[in-house]
Amino acid sequence: DAGVIQSPRHEVTEMGQEVTLRCKPISGHDYLFWYRQTMMRGLELLIYFNNNVPIDDSGMPEDRFSAKMPNASFSTLKIQPSEPRDSAVYFCASSYPGLGTQYFGPGTRLTVL
Amino acid sequence: SQQGEEDPQALSIQEGENATMNCSYKTSINNLQWYRQNSGRGLVHLILIRSNEREKHSGRLRVTLDTSKKSSSLLITASRAADTASYFCATVRTGANNLFFGTGTRLTVIP
Numbered sequence: 001d002a003g004v005i006q007s008p009r010h011e012v013t014e015m016g017q018e019v020t021l022r023c024k025p026i027s028g029h030d031y032l033f034w035y036r037q038t039m040m041r042g043l044e045l046l047i048y049f050n051n052n053v054p055i056d057d058s059g060m061p062e063d064r065f066s067a068k069m070p071n072a073s074f075s076t077l078k079i080q081p082s083e084p085r086d087s088a089v090y091f092c093a094s095s096y097p098g099l100g101t102q103y104f105g106p107g108t109r110l111t112v113l
Numbered sequence: 114s115q116q117g118e119e120d121p122q123a124l125s126i127q128e129g130e131n132a133t134m135n136c137s138y139k140t141s142i143n144n145l146q147w148y149r150q151n152s153g154r155g156l157v158h159l160i161l162i163r164s165n166e167r168e169k170h171s172g173r174l175r176v177t178l179d180t181s182k183k184s185s186s187l188l189i190t191a192s193r194a195a196d197t198a199s200y201f202c203a204t205v206r207t208g209a210n211n212l213f214f215g216t217g218t219r220l221t222v223i224p
Contacts, residue, residue: 004155031210043156043201043214050210091155099144099163100205102212104155 004105006092012111018080021108024073025094033102034067034077035091043091049075082112118216119202125221132189134218136202137182143205145178146212147187150199159200160187194224 005024013019025032033048047057052069060067064083069075079086089109093102120135138145144163148156162169162178162185169176175188189196199219203212 033211042216045211045213048211056211093156095210097210099161100210100212101146101158101161102156104157106155107153 004092004094004103006090006105006108008108009106010109010111012113013082014113015083016081017112018078019082019086019110019112021077021090021092021110023075023077023092023105025075025092026103027073029094029096029103031095031097031102032069032075033093033095034075035093036088037091037107038088046077079110082110084112086110087112119200119218121218122216123219123221125223126192128192128194128222128224130192132192132196132220132222134187134200134202134220136185136187136215138185138202138204138213138215139183140204141207142180143207143209145176145185146203146205147174147176147185148201148203148214150201150217152198156201189220192220192222194222196220197222 007022030051034046037043046059047067049069067077089107091104091107093104095102118137126132142164144161146161147159149159150156160171160174160176162176173190178185199217201217202215
């Protein structure tokens with residue numbers, strides 16, 4: 001298995017633009033997580049899905065952020081409109097039911113100018 | 114959303130020395146996990162210890178868990194320059210399916 005795949009790896013955009021981050025979880029994993037990591041706030045859980053259904057989105061910072069999981073092999077995190085304070089590394093992770101071990105993707109480094 | 118704290122925040126040692134990192138958490142847990150993050154990369158799972166276990170080994174890694182004190186430690190023996198990374202503890206709370214990460218310890222191993 002190729003592991004969790006994220007695209008793009010780097011994204012530079014201007015304030016106000018829409019940004020879409022993509023994630024392909026490991027096949028067979030029922031859980032998918034979106035995280036944001038910054039120096040100031042560390043690693044934050046934004047939202048997670050179980051069997052494509054959002055379970056907890058309490059970490060989503062505001063309405064500008066939305067996440068979808070239309071099927072078991074694909075998820076998106078969208079920011080519209082983007083702001084400079086959204087600059088961070090966004091990670092996607094997946095896991096199977098049980099002990100909760102998560103497998104992380106390589107991350108998307110987002111820079112909003 | 115962070116569950117706990119790691120201590121120290123940063124640690125610098127010479128190659129060959131042992132490195133010890135500590136983690137404290139706040140609620141009852143199913144298990145506690147340690148992850149490593151190399152600069153610019155995603156987190157990688159290292160080791161998991163269940164709430165009914167007190168110690169676990171994996172290669173040069175030794176993890177202890179004290180549920181009465183809500184704390185854990187990660188020991189890396191005979192450190193190598195390649196061990197330079199950030200190390201995070203994460204807990205799975207009782208009844209939950211997601212991880213709660215600590216703040217991380219930045220380990221630097223000097224060759």
